[in-house]
Amino acid sequence: LVRLASPGNQAMTDPSSDELFNAVLAGDESAFEGVYNLYHQRARLIAWKVSHRADWIDDLLNESWCRAFRLRLSYNPERPFLVWFGGILQNVYREHCRKSPTTLGAAGDGPERVDGGVDLVEPEALVSEAELLAALNECTGRLSDNEARLVHLRFFQGLPLRSVAKEVKIPESTLREHRLPAVIEKLRKCLSKKGIDFDQI
Numbered sequence: 001l002v003r004l005a006s007p008g009n010q011a012m013t014d015p016s017s018d019e020l021f022n023a024v025l026a027g028d029e030s031a032f033e034g035v036y037n038l039y040h041q042r043a044r045l046i047a048w049k050v051s052h053r054a055d056w057i058d059d060l061l062n063e064s065w066c067r068a069f070r071l072r073l074s075y076n077p078e079r080p081f082l083v084w085f086g087g088i089l090q091n092v093y094r095e096h097c098r099k100s101p102t103t104l105g106a107a108g109d110g111p112e113r114v115d116g117g118v119d120l121v122e123p124e125a126l127v128s129e130a131e132l133l134a135a136l137n138e139c140t141g142r143l144s145d146n147e148a149r150l151v152h153l154r155f156f157q158g159l160p161l162r163s164v165a166k167e168v169k170i171p172e173s174t175l176r177e178h179r180l181p182a183v184i185e186k187l188r189k190c191l192s193k194k195g196i197d198f199d200q201i
Contacts, residue, residue, distance in 0.1 A: 017035075017038060017081075018077070020034045020035050020038065021035070021075070021077045021081070022077075024072050024073075024075070025072075025073060025075070025077070029069075032069055032072055035081065036065060039081060039082060039085065040061075040065075041134070042082055042127075042130055042131070042134060043061060043064070043065075043082070043085060043089070044057065044061060045130040045133045045134055045137070046082065046085070046086050046089060046126050046127065046130045047060050047061050047064070047089055047093075048133070048156070049126055049129050049130055049133065050086075050089060050090055050093050050126065051093055052157075052158070056093075056096065059096065060089060060092055060093055060096060061089075063092045063096075064085065064088050064089040064092045067088050067092065068084075068085055068088055071088070080127065082123075082127045082130070083123045083124050083127050084123070086123035086126045086127055086130075087123045090123070090126070132196065132200055133156070135191060135194050135196050136151070136155060136187065136191070137156075138190075139186075139187050139190035139191055139194075140152070140187070142186075142190060143183065143186060143187075146168070147183045147186070149167075149168065150164065150168060150175075150179065150180060150183055151183060151187065153167055153168070154180065161175060161176055161180070164180075184198065
């Protein structure tokens with residue numbers, strides 16, 4: 001199981017974020033590295049949420065971060081950085097889809113395509129969903145490898161129970177009635193400590 005992100009506090013309220021953005025807008029190019037370090041894990045989750053393509057994530061992120069750097073002076077600090085970045089990432093994803101029309105949806109259930117295009121999601125909604133995934137990912141990190149794999153297949157990849165059961169080689173009834181409920185209960189307790197209802201996931 002490859003973790004999508006490791007635990008970390010990357011909220012906009014981080015005391016260092018204002019200093020970083022002020023330095024970036026003042027022309028300090030090196031300060032952008034600090035912005036990257038602060039947000040790259042959440043950005044990776046947003047890239048996954050946008051594409052559902054593990055094989056595309058690195059390319060999407062590389063281009064998105066490069067574009068964000070080029071556009072850094074246009075960033076408005078009054079807007080959450082991840083919302084701004086999420087808009088950039090979706091544009092990069094749309095361009096990537098146009099360049100690779102034969103591979104759309106080949107590795108996952110991404111956004112619905114209409115007339116060869118890509119239906120985009122409001123960046124604010126993307127960031128909110130990515131924050132939920134980040135919390136889920138952190139709680140998943142406290143599970144055993146086998147339990148974490150169940151969570152990854154069911155909630156991150158969005159596979160139906162039948163497919164998950166096939167992947168982990170256990171009867172679907174056992175997965176539905178015993179294994180998954182036990183794992184969900186552990187996640188529910190962990191998430192509740194973060195003020196998150198599991199049903200939001």
